[in-house]
């Protein structure tokens with residue numbers, strides 16, 4: 112019997128540029144042309160001032176660990192427990208959910224505010240996930 | 249909204265709570281509604297307003313044989329019923345309807361006549377949270393707590409005490425699911441669910457329901473039950489994505505709904521005799537105490553650890569045992585409201601002697617929504 116599949120994102124017209132970015136190895140954010148607010152998740156207007164003039168730009172990929180759980184049970188399909196579900200804070204300001212790769216999934220190894228860098232995890236031809244791992248150096 | 253213009257005259261839970269495999273979710277709604285009507289001597293034909301969540305008002309109205317002239321299908325998670333109370337009170341005061349029935353029921357354990365919750369892959373949650381292994385509330389709701397603990401200096405032991413104290417309340421309640429006393433050590437040694445939370449810090453999963461009937465304070469005098477007046481109300485929403493909360497140090501939805509209700513009621517925190525804070529998980533009472541303005545967040549953990557919320561303490565909190573020990577069908581807000589009404593009527597199993605003001609604070613989703621109702625039994 113096939114294992115139940117891992118949840119996979121399905122892009123919409125408003126988010127396609129983000130998923131095109133991760134496939135190209137870029138973490139893309141949006142900035143308001145009017146008030147300079149940087150935001151996530153993607154949408155074609157600024158959630159701070161309502162302006163429709165916004166620009167997509169490549170983020171630094173630098174972040175720090177904001178908070179997390181280490182999930183034991185029940186585990187999501189496609190995941191082997193225990194695994195951390197984290198929220199990272201990007202240097203540009205927005206926060207996003209992520210797993211923490213290349214790191215023991217323990218409270219000792221996962222220190223709040225530790226420096227992280229983006230890593231791209233390809234799920235299939237269409238979808239590459241933005242993930243984070245401890246920053247090198 | 250003006251104070252004390254509307255009252256709860258009927259209140260009841262389902263005849264049974266716990267595991268009820270012989271009843272569909274829809275019938276649990278009806279069971280609670282019929283019990284609430286019997287509580288105050290009404291028939292379905294006496295009801296002209298219907299509010300419910302998850303199930304639609306048309307489903308509930310038709311099943312019960314009600315022809316409503318006002319409905320509210322606000323469905324923002326477990327605090328939806330607090331919002332229904334607020335909306336119903338405004339509608340009654342505005343003359344849109346006279347007698348409102350609010351129902352909740354959930355076949356949360358047995359899953360009879362209940363659709364499983366799902367997250368579409370093209371929703372924002374489906375794109376930006378689901379792929380990272382979130383899987384139900386236990387994997388999501390505790391995500392903010394480590395940051396909250398670091399910012400405010402809260403310890404694992406202090407949060408464990410939330411579960412210990414609520415078990416003390418549950419022991420006084422014959423209808424509570426879990427009554428056996430537990431210690432901080434028991435909590436911290438129980439089965440790990442999603443670090444830092446263990447199973448005794450996560451809510452129960454049960455079947456059940458509850459219903460409320462509201463009318464004007466003027467008409468309330470003619471009912472057989474002791475009226476419980478709506479003194480103040482508040483509501484808000486923030487985000488369906490826990491990762492996108494403004495901060496994990498507090499809840500914006502709580503900070504909006506709670507103080508709105510206190511302002512409307514015109515009361516100070518020292519006036520509160522009884523408090524309910526929806527506890528799907530053990531950190532919620534800490535967020536609630538801080539965001540409702542009872543104390544700074546740094547003091548919430550020490551306050552609970554010192555025993556101030558336990559039986560005999562100065563701020564009785566979650567006196568039915570809460571979602572951790574009483575019951576939790578998935579949308580617990582209705583049971584918190586029921587306990588506040590019992591306390592104001594003076595008939596709660598763990599009655600707070602002489603309680604005159606009860607604050608009932610709910611959460612929906614993972615800090616996605618919030619509603620606060622302040623009740624009083626005096627005008």
Ligand SMILES: [Zn+2]
Pocket residue numbers: 143144145146147148157158159160161162
């Ligand atoms: Zn802007």
